[in-house]
Amino acid sequence: MLTNELNEKKIHILKVAEKLFAEKGFEGTSIRSISKEAKINIAMISYYFGSKESLLESLILYKISDLKQELENLSKENLQPVDKVNKLIELYINRINCNRGVFRIMHFEMTSKKSSDRKKVFTEIKMNNLEIIERIIREGQEKGVFRKDIVIPLLTPTILGTYFNFFINKEFYEELLDLKTEKKFNAYINNNLTKHIQQTIKALLVYEN
Structure with missing residues (x-):
């Protein structure tokens, strides 16, 4: 997923996920905790990224693609x-x-x-x-x-x-x-x-x- 394919909400979710993944690790971070920290509905995160695994891949690709x-x-x-x-x-x-x-x-x-x-x-x-x-x-x-x-x-x-x-x-x-x-x-x-x-x-x- 490239930068020009991301809207403001997606980028916000990715930044929050990056912070929590770095602090707690992938296994220690839940979609619920990302949702709470980002102040965004869980369903919206699932709609944008599908799963936590896909969210992580999107984050890596967003930052280093x-x-x-x-x-x-x-x-x-x-x-x-x-x-x-x-x-x-x-x-x-x-x-x-x-x-x-x-x-x-x-x-x-x-x-x-x-x-x-x-x-x-x-x-x-x-x-x-x-x-x-x-x-x-x-x-x-x-x-x-x-x-x-x-x-x-x-x-x-x-x-x-x-x-x-x-x-x-x-x-x-x-x-x-x-x-x-x-x-x-x-x-x-x-x-x-x-x-x-x-x-x-x-x-x-x-x-x-």
């Missing part, structure tokens, strides 16, 4: 391989940082034993994005800029793992780096942490001098 298009556009830009990868990292970190709730939900669902059907949806999204990332890296390899022995599927967890480790230890880094406000914390992620990840990935990709 345009990422594939952004990656497609990036893969076609006339940039040097390193610059293209740096832009890719900026795109990923910004998207994750703005949608922490959704990524928390996805992580919970991917590790749950009760969500095999939903896992297929999330896995398909990941595979589509990985194909574009591979295309970007292959281009750099063909130009002789990137190493040939890179395990491309490990690049994404390297990027995401660094971000999530930093965020999970938020209180520690707020104290250590004097990031006492949300504005300072987010600014550090967008600038310093992003640059650190770019340098890390570049060290993995580029031949040593």
Whole structure:
């Protein structure tokens, strides 16, 4: 379900569902609780989304469906391989940082034993994005800029793992780096942490001098 297919009420329901799913998990959140929080009749939620499973899928697609298009556009830009990868990292970190709730939900669902059907949806999204990332890296390899022995599927967890480790230890880094406000914390992620990840990935990709 794409953004232009959603009306104001549907978007409101999705935002409430995102908040409750992130707080209580998918299994711990009921349609009734979403209805109460959103101040919308249960029948309307069922009419719009059918089931809680379909609501979750709609939420994920609503929040990240345009990422594939952004990656497609990036893969076609006339940039040097390193610059293209740096832009890719900026795109990923910004998207994750703005949608922490959704990524928390996805992580919970991917590790749950009760969500095999939903896992297929999330896995398909990941595979589509990985194909574009591979295309970007292959281009750099063909130009002789990137190493040939890179395990491309490990690049994404390297990027995401660094971000999530930093965020999970938020209180520690707020104290250590004097990031006492949300504005300072987010600014550090967008600038310093992003640059650190770019340098890390570049060290993995580029031949040593």
